[in-house]
Amino acid sequence: MPVPSLPVIRELVRCYQAFDAVAGAHIRSLGLTAPQFDIIATLGNTEGMRFKELGEKTLCTKGTLTGIVDRLADKGLVRRVASPTDGRSQIVQLTAAGEAVFAHTFPAQIGYMDTVLAEVDTERMARLQQDLHYLRGILERKGKP
Amino acid sequence: MPVPSLPVIRELVRCYQAFDAVAGAHIRSLGLTAPQFDIIATLGNTEGMRFKELGEKTLCTKGTLTGIVDRLADKGLVRRVASPTDGRSQIVQLTAAGEAVFAHTFPAQIGYMDTVLAEVDTERMARLQQDLHYLRGILERKGKP
DNA sequence: CCACTTTAGTTCTAGTTAGAACAATTGTCA
DNA sequence: TGACAATTGTTCTAACTAGAACTAAAGTGG
Numbered sequence: 001m002p003v004p005s006l007p008v009i010r011e012l013v014r015c016y017q018a019f020d021a022v023a024g025a026h027i028r029s030l031g032l033t034a035p036q037f038d039i040i041a042t043l044g045n046t047e048g049m050r051f052k053e054l055g056e057k058t059l060c061t062k063g064t065l066t067g068i069v070d071r072l073a074d075k076g077l078v079r080r081v082a083s084p085t086d087g088r089s090q091i092v093q094l095t096a097a098g099e100a101v102f103a104h105t106f107p108a109q110i111g112y113m114d115t116v117l118a119e120v121d122t123e124r125m126a127r128l129q130q131d132l133h134y135l136r137g138i139l140e141r142k143g144k145p
Numbered sequence: 146m147p148v149p150s151l152p153v154i155r156e157l158v159r160c161y162q163a164f165d166a167v168a169g170a171h172i173r174s175l176g177l178t179a180p181q182f183d184i185i186a187t188l189g190n191t192e193g194m195r196f197k198e199l200g201e202k203t204l205c206t207k208g209t210l211t212g213i214v215d216r217l218a219d220k221g222l223v224r225r226v227a228s229p230t231d232g233r234s235q236i237v238q239l240t241a242a243g244e245a246v247f248a249h250t251f252p253a254q255i256g257y258m259d260t261v262l263a264e265v266d267t268e269r270m271a272r273l274q275q276d277l278h279y280l281r282g283i284l285e286r287k288g289k290p
Numbered sequence: 291c292c293a294c295t296t297t298a299g300t301t302c303t304a305g306t307t308a309g310a311a312c313a314a315t316t317g318t319c320a
Numbered sequence: 321t322g323a324c325a326a327t328t329g330t331t332c333t334a335a336c337t338a339g340a341a342c343t344a345a346a347g348t349g350g
Contacts, residue, residue, distance in 0.1 A: 005258040008270045009164065011277040016161040017204050018284035019154065025288075028338080035306060051329060059162050064307055066330055071305075088315045088328040113150040116287045124276055125153045131273040132156040135265070139163035142261045143170075173308085180336065196299060209337055211300055216335075233298040233345045 012135075026112050030105045035060065035068055037105060040077065040094065044102035048093025050083065077101055157280075171257050175250045180205065180213055182250060185222065185239065189247035193238025195228065222246055 020034070027037045035058075042057050043049070049057075055065045069092055072078040077098035083089035094102060117125070165179070172182045180203075187202050188194070194202075200210045214237055217223040222243035228234035239247060262270070 005262045006255055008262075008274040008277075009168075009258060011274045011281070012161060012164060015277040015281040015284070016157060018281045018288060019157060021204075022284050022288045023154075024338085033305065033338090052327085059166075060306095061308060062329065063309075063331075067306075083328095086316070086328080090329075110151055113154060117150045117153075117283065120280070120283060124279060128273070128276040128280065129153040129156045131269055131276065132153075132160040134269060135273065136156070136160040136163045138262065138265060139160070139167050143163060143167045169308085178308090178335065197297085205336095206338060207299065208301075208339075212336075228298095231298080231346070235299075 022116060023109070023113060027105075027109060030108060032101075032105060035064075036072055037109065039065075039068055039072060040098060040102050041106055041109075043078065043092065043094045043098070044106055046093075048081065048091040050086075050089050050091060052089070054092055072098070153280075167261060168254070168258060172250075172254060175253060177246075177250060180209075181217055182254065184210075184213055184217060185243060185247050186251055186254075188223065188237065188239045188243070189251055191238075193226065193236040195234050195236060197234075199237055217243070 024034045027034050030037070032040065038058050038060075039054065042054060051062070051065055051069070054060070054069075055062060058065075060068070069078060069080070073080065076095055078092055079095050081091040081093060083091055169179045172179050175182070177185065183203050184199065184205075187199060196207070196210055196214070199205070199214075200207060203210075205213070214223060214225070218225065221240055223237055224240050226236045226238060228236055
Protein backbone atom coordinates (compact mmCIF):
# COMPACT_ATOMS: atom_id res chain seq x y z
CA MET A 1 0.00 0.00 0.00
CA PRO A 2 1.78 3.17 -1.16
CA VAL A 3 1.90 6.17 1.14
CA PRO A 4 -0.31 9.03 -0.07
CA SER A 5 2.09 11.58 -1.41
CA LEU A 6 0.06 14.76 -1.03
CA PRO A 7 0.60 15.51 2.67
CA VAL A 8 4.39 15.14 2.69
CA ILE A 9 4.74 16.88 -0.67
CA ARG A 10 2.60 19.75 0.53
CA GLU A 11 4.73 20.07 3.64
CA LEU A 12 7.95 19.99 1.59
CA VAL A 13 6.65 22.74 -0.69
CA ARG A 14 5.39 24.86 2.20
CA CYS A 15 8.58 24.47 4.18
CA TYR A 16 10.68 25.39 1.16
CA GLN A 17 8.50 28.42 0.44
CA ALA A 18 8.91 29.58 4.02
CA PHE A 19 12.67 29.15 3.79
CA ASP A 20 12.82 30.87 0.39
CA ALA A 21 10.91 33.86 1.69
CA VAL A 22 13.20 34.30 4.70
CA ALA A 23 16.49 33.58 2.98
CA GLY A 24 15.60 35.46 -0.20
CA ALA A 25 14.67 38.63 1.65
CA HIS A 26 17.97 38.61 3.51
CA ILE A 27 20.00 37.95 0.37
CA ARG A 28 18.28 40.85 -1.36
CA SER A 29 19.14 43.05 1.61
CA LEU A 30 22.75 42.22 0.76
CA GLY A 31 22.29 43.61 -2.74
CA LEU A 32 22.00 40.36 -4.69
CA THR A 33 19.16 38.20 -5.96
CA ALA A 34 18.98 34.63 -4.67
CA PRO A 35 20.15 33.11 -7.97
CA GLN A 36 23.06 35.58 -8.15
CA PHE A 37 24.03 34.70 -4.60
CA ASP A 38 23.92 31.04 -5.48
CA ILE A 39 26.32 31.56 -8.41
CA ILE A 40 28.70 33.65 -6.31
CA ALA A 41 28.61 31.15 -3.47
CA THR A 42 29.34 28.32 -5.88
CA LEU A 43 32.29 30.16 -7.44
CA GLY A 44 33.67 31.25 -4.08
CA ASN A 45 36.89 29.51 -3.03
CA THR A 46 37.37 28.04 -6.52
CA GLU A 47 39.51 29.12 -9.43
CA GLY A 48 36.36 29.27 -11.51
CA MET A 49 34.59 26.70 -13.61
CA ARG A 50 32.94 26.16 -16.97
CA PHE A 51 29.35 27.17 -17.53
CA LYS A 52 28.42 23.53 -17.68
CA GLU A 53 29.84 22.77 -14.26
CA LEU A 54 28.34 25.90 -12.79
CA GLY A 55 24.94 24.95 -14.18
CA GLU A 56 25.20 21.42 -12.79
CA LYS A 57 26.10 22.64 -9.32
CA THR A 58 23.37 25.25 -9.20
CA LEU A 59 20.76 23.28 -11.19
CA CYS A 60 20.41 26.31 -13.44
CA THR A 61 19.60 25.91 -17.12
CA LYS A 62 21.98 27.10 -19.82
CA GLY A 63 19.89 30.02 -21.00
CA THR A 64 19.27 31.28 -17.50
CA LEU A 65 22.89 30.91 -16.52
CA THR A 66 24.00 33.06 -19.43
CA GLY A 67 21.66 35.82 -18.27
CA ILE A 68 22.76 35.67 -14.64
CA VAL A 69 26.44 35.60 -15.52
CA ASP A 70 25.88 38.53 -17.89
CA ARG A 71 24.38 40.60 -15.10
CA LEU A 72 27.06 39.61 -12.62
CA ALA A 73 29.68 40.51 -15.22
CA ASP A 74 27.95 43.87 -15.71
CA LYS A 75 28.30 44.37 -11.95
CA GLY A 76 31.99 43.52 -12.25
CA LEU A 77 31.66 40.54 -9.94
CA VAL A 78 32.57 37.76 -12.42
CA ARG A 79 34.52 37.45 -15.61
CA ARG A 80 34.59 35.04 -18.52
CA VAL A 81 37.90 33.55 -19.59
CA ALA A 82 38.36 31.37 -22.67
CA SER A 83 39.03 27.75 -21.72
CA PRO A 84 42.64 26.72 -22.43
CA THR A 85 41.54 23.28 -23.64
CA ASP A 86 38.21 23.63 -25.40
CA GLY A 87 37.36 26.27 -27.96
CA ARG A 88 33.66 26.09 -27.20
CA SER A 89 34.03 26.54 -23.51
CA GLN A 90 34.54 29.41 -21.09
CA ILE A 91 35.65 29.59 -17.51
CA VAL A 92 33.55 31.78 -15.22
CA GLN A 93 35.41 33.11 -12.23
CA LEU A 94 34.97 35.74 -9.54
CA THR A 95 36.78 39.01 -10.02
CA ALA A 96 38.56 40.60 -7.05
CA ALA A 97 35.38 42.60 -6.46
CA GLY A 98 33.38 39.39 -6.69
CA GLU A 99 35.60 37.70 -4.14
CA ALA A 100 35.13 40.64 -1.80
CA VAL A 101 31.36 40.35 -2.22
CA PHE A 102 31.58 36.61 -1.59
CA ALA A 103 33.70 37.18 1.52
CA HIS A 104 31.10 39.58 2.83
CA THR A 105 27.80 38.03 1.79
CA PHE A 106 28.43 34.33 2.27
CA PRO A 107 29.25 34.46 5.99
CA ALA A 108 26.51 37.06 6.45
CA GLN A 109 23.90 34.77 4.96
CA ILE A 110 25.12 31.67 6.75
CA GLY A 111 25.27 33.60 9.99
CA TYR A 112 21.76 34.91 9.48
CA MET A 113 20.35 31.47 8.79
CA ASP A 114 22.23 30.14 11.81
CA THR A 115 20.47 32.69 13.99
CA VAL A 116 17.10 31.91 12.40
CA LEU A 117 17.60 28.25 13.24
CA ALA A 118 19.29 28.88 16.58
CA GLU A 119 16.43 27.43 18.56
CA VAL A 120 15.90 24.24 16.62
CA ASP A 121 16.19 20.80 18.07
CA THR A 122 19.59 19.55 16.93
CA GLU A 123 18.66 15.92 16.76
CA ARG A 124 15.56 16.68 14.82
CA MET A 125 17.53 18.66 12.20
CA ALA A 126 20.03 15.86 11.78
CA ARG A 127 17.17 13.45 11.26
CA LEU A 128 15.45 15.83 8.85
CA GLN A 129 18.60 16.18 6.82
CA GLN A 130 18.92 12.42 6.47
CA ASP A 131 15.26 11.94 5.57
CA LEU A 132 15.40 14.72 3.00
CA HIS A 133 18.51 13.11 1.52
CA TYR A 134 16.66 9.80 1.31
CA LEU A 135 13.65 11.40 -0.40
CA ARG A 136 15.88 13.32 -2.77
CA GLY A 137 17.59 10.12 -3.82
CA ILE A 138 14.25 8.63 -4.80
CA LEU A 139 13.08 11.76 -6.62
CA GLU A 140 16.34 12.08 -8.53
CA ARG A 141 16.15 8.46 -9.65
CA LYS A 142 12.58 8.89 -10.84
CA GLY A 143 13.51 12.06 -12.63
CA LYS A 144 15.76 10.18 -15.05
CA PRO A 145 14.01 8.93 -18.22
CA MET B 146 25.44 25.89 20.63
CA PRO B 147 23.30 26.45 17.52
CA VAL B 148 23.16 23.80 14.84
CA PRO B 149 24.97 24.85 11.66
CA SER B 150 22.21 25.63 9.22
CA LEU B 151 23.99 25.04 5.93
CA PRO B 152 23.77 21.23 5.67
CA VAL B 153 20.03 20.93 6.41
CA ILE B 154 19.20 24.00 4.33
CA ARG B 155 21.19 22.65 1.42
CA GLU B 156 19.35 19.36 1.68
CA LEU B 157 15.97 21.11 1.86
CA VAL B 158 16.77 23.12 -1.26
CA ARG B 159 18.13 20.12 -3.15
CA CYS B 160 15.20 17.92 -2.22
CA TYR B 161 12.74 20.62 -3.25
CA GLN B 162 14.56 21.14 -6.55
CA ALA B 163 14.40 17.42 -7.25
CA PHE B 164 10.70 17.36 -6.47
CA ASP B 165 10.05 20.50 -8.52
CA ALA B 166 11.81 19.00 -11.54
CA VAL B 167 9.80 15.76 -11.39
CA ALA B 168 6.43 17.26 -10.54
CA GLY B 169 6.82 20.26 -12.85
CA ALA B 170 7.64 18.12 -15.86
CA HIS B 171 4.57 15.99 -15.29
CA ILE B 172 2.30 18.99 -14.81
CA ARG B 173 3.58 20.49 -18.04
CA SER B 174 2.83 17.22 -19.79
CA LEU B 175 -0.77 17.83 -18.71
CA GLY B 176 -0.77 21.15 -20.55
CA LEU B 177 -0.38 23.52 -17.58
CA THR B 178 2.51 25.28 -15.87
CA ALA B 179 3.12 24.48 -12.23
CA PRO B 180 1.78 27.84 -10.98
CA GLN B 181 -1.33 27.44 -13.17
CA PHE B 182 -1.88 23.97 -11.78
CA ASP B 183 -1.54 25.33 -8.27
CA ILE B 184 -4.24 27.95 -8.90
CA ILE B 185 -6.58 25.41 -10.48
CA ALA B 186 -6.01 22.92 -7.67
CA THR B 187 -6.71 25.62 -5.09
CA LEU B 188 -9.95 26.66 -6.82
CA GLY B 189 -11.08 23.07 -7.35
CA ASN B 190 -14.02 21.99 -5.19
CA THR B 191 -14.73 25.60 -4.11
CA GLU B 192 -17.20 28.17 -5.31
CA GLY B 193 -14.30 30.46 -6.02
CA MET B 194 -12.55 33.01 -3.90
CA ARG B 195 -11.18 36.54 -3.93
CA PHE B 196 -7.75 37.27 -5.35
CA LYS B 197 -6.54 37.98 -1.86
CA GLU B 198 -7.56 34.56 -0.56
CA LEU B 199 -6.19 32.84 -3.63
CA GLY B 200 -2.87 34.64 -3.21
CA GLU B 201 -2.68 33.70 0.47
CA LYS B 202 -3.35 30.04 -0.20
CA THR B 203 -0.85 29.80 -3.04
CA LEU B 204 1.72 32.27 -1.60
CA CYS B 205 1.58 34.12 -4.90
CA THR B 206 2.06 37.89 -5.00
CA LYS B 207 -0.66 40.19 -6.27
CA GLY B 208 1.06 41.17 -9.51
CA THR B 209 1.91 37.60 -10.41
CA LEU B 210 -1.56 36.35 -9.56
CA THR B 211 -3.15 38.86 -11.91
CA GLY B 212 -0.96 37.56 -14.73
CA ILE B 213 -1.68 33.89 -14.04
CA VAL B 214 -5.42 34.45 -13.73
CA ASP B 215 -5.33 36.48 -16.96
CA ARG B 216 -3.75 33.58 -18.83
CA LEU B 217 -6.09 31.02 -17.28
CA ALA B 218 -9.01 33.25 -18.23
CA ASP B 219 -7.63 33.44 -21.76
CA LYS B 220 -7.65 29.64 -21.80
CA GLY B 221 -11.27 29.74 -20.62
CA LEU B 222 -10.47 27.86 -17.43
CA VAL B 223 -11.35 30.59 -14.89
CA ARG B 224 -13.58 33.62 -14.77
CA ARG B 225 -13.73 36.82 -12.74
CA VAL B 226 -17.01 37.75 -11.09
CA ALA B 227 -17.59 41.03 -9.26
CA SER B 228 -17.85 40.50 -5.51
CA PRO B 229 -21.41 41.04 -4.23
CA THR B 230 -20.16 42.77 -1.07
CA ASP B 231 -17.06 44.75 -1.98
CA GLY B 232 -16.73 46.97 -5.01
CA ARG B 233 -12.94 46.62 -5.11
CA SER B 234 -12.98 42.87 -5.02
CA GLN B 235 -13.48 40.07 -7.50
CA ILE B 236 -14.22 36.40 -7.14
CA VAL B 237 -12.11 34.06 -9.23
CA GLN B 238 -13.78 30.75 -9.98
CA LEU B 239 -13.29 27.80 -12.30
CA THR B 240 -15.43 27.69 -15.41
CA ALA B 241 -17.03 24.41 -16.46
CA ALA B 242 -14.00 23.82 -18.68
CA GLY B 243 -11.74 24.64 -15.73
CA GLU B 244 -13.56 22.16 -13.55
CA ALA B 245 -13.12 19.49 -16.21
CA VAL B 246 -9.40 20.26 -16.35
CA PHE B 247 -9.23 20.11 -12.56
CA ALA B 248 -11.10 16.77 -12.53
CA HIS B 249 -8.59 15.40 -15.00
CA THR B 250 -5.27 16.90 -13.95
CA PHE B 251 -5.52 16.86 -10.16
CA PRO B 252 -5.98 13.08 -9.77
CA ALA B 253 -3.48 12.52 -12.57
CA GLN B 254 -0.81 14.53 -10.76
CA ILE B 255 -1.57 13.04 -7.35
CA GLY B 256 -1.56 9.56 -8.86
CA TYR B 257 1.74 10.22 -10.58
CA MET B 258 3.39 11.46 -7.42
CA ASP B 259 1.95 8.46 -5.56
CA THR B 260 3.69 6.14 -8.01
CA VAL B 261 6.94 8.12 -7.78
CA LEU B 262 6.85 7.69 -4.01
CA ALA B 263 5.45 4.16 -4.06
CA GLU B 264 8.62 2.62 -2.70
CA VAL B 265 9.26 5.00 0.17
CA ASP B 266 9.43 3.95 3.77
CA THR B 267 6.06 4.93 5.21
CA GLU B 268 7.28 5.63 8.69
CA ARG B 269 10.09 7.73 7.39
CA MET B 270 7.71 9.89 5.34
CA ALA B 271 5.43 10.44 8.32
CA ARG B 272 8.42 11.52 10.34
CA LEU B 273 9.66 13.76 7.54
CA GLN B 274 6.31 15.44 7.28
CA GLN B 275 6.31 16.22 10.99
CA ASP B 276 9.86 17.49 11.00
CA LEU B 277 9.21 19.69 7.96
CA HIS B 278 6.14 21.05 9.70
CA TYR B 279 8.24 21.85 12.76
CA LEU B 280 10.92 23.61 10.68
CA ARG B 281 8.29 25.51 8.74
CA GLY B 282 6.78 26.78 11.95
CA ILE B 283 10.12 28.25 12.97
CA LEU B 284 10.80 29.76 9.55
CA GLU B 285 7.35 31.33 9.35
CA ARG B 286 7.76 32.88 12.79
CA LYS B 287 11.12 34.34 11.86
CA GLY B 288 9.75 35.65 8.61
CA LYS B 289 7.45 38.03 10.45
CA PRO B 290 8.89 41.53 11.12
C1' DC C 291 -20.35 63.99 7.62
C1' DC C 292 -15.84 64.16 5.85
C1' DA C 293 -10.80 63.82 5.86
C1' DC C 294 -7.60 60.50 6.04
C1' DT C 295 -5.99 55.67 6.03
C1' DT C 296 -6.24 51.14 4.41
C1' DT C 297 -7.35 47.77 1.02
C1' DA C 298 -8.08 45.37 -3.66
C1' DG C 299 -6.44 44.36 -7.90
C1' DT C 300 -3.80 46.26 -11.99
C1' DT C 301 0.32 47.79 -14.20
C1' DC C 302 5.07 48.09 -14.43
C1' DT C 303 10.21 46.98 -13.98
C1' DA C 304 14.18 44.00 -13.38
C1' DG C 305 15.29 39.51 -12.92
C1' DT C 306 14.52 34.37 -13.35
C1' DT C 307 12.77 29.81 -15.38
C1' DA C 308 11.95 25.92 -18.99
C1' DG C 309 13.19 24.69 -23.06
C1' DA C 310 13.94 25.15 -28.04
C1' DA C 311 16.83 26.68 -31.96
C1' DC C 312 21.26 27.99 -33.33
C1' DA C 313 26.41 28.38 -34.81
C1' DA C 314 30.86 26.95 -33.71
C1' DT C 315 33.74 23.46 -31.86
C1' DT C 316 34.95 18.90 -30.44
C1' DG C 317 34.39 13.85 -30.32
C1' DT C 318 33.44 9.37 -32.53
C1' DC C 319 33.89 5.82 -35.66
C1' DA C 320 34.08 3.60 -40.20
C1' DT D 321 40.65 11.16 -42.92
C1' DG D 322 36.16 12.86 -43.06
C1' DA D 323 31.14 12.54 -42.22
C1' DC D 324 28.23 12.75 -38.71
C1' DA D 325 26.88 13.20 -33.82
C1' DA D 326 27.41 15.47 -29.59
C1' DT D 327 28.64 19.40 -26.96
C1' DT D 328 29.08 24.42 -25.56
C1' DG D 329 27.19 28.71 -24.64
C1' DT D 330 24.06 32.27 -26.79
C1' DT D 331 19.63 33.90 -28.14
C1' DC D 332 14.87 33.68 -28.01
C1' DT D 333 9.93 32.98 -26.32
C1' DA D 334 6.31 32.42 -22.93
C1' DA D 335 5.62 32.44 -18.29
C1' DC D 336 6.72 33.54 -13.49
C1' DT D 337 8.74 36.32 -9.27
C1' DA D 338 9.52 40.43 -5.97
C1' DG D 339 7.99 44.48 -5.10
C1' DA D 340 6.75 49.28 -6.12
C1' DA D 341 3.37 52.68 -7.85
C1' DC D 342 -1.23 53.46 -8.92
C1' DT D 343 -6.55 54.25 -8.89
C1' DA D 344 -10.84 53.21 -6.99
C1' DA D 345 -13.40 51.62 -3.15
C1' DA D 346 -14.00 50.70 1.63
C1' DG D 347 -12.89 51.51 6.55
C1' DT D 348 -11.98 54.59 10.54
C1' DG D 349 -12.61 58.12 13.73
C1' DG D 350 -13.21 63.00 15.09
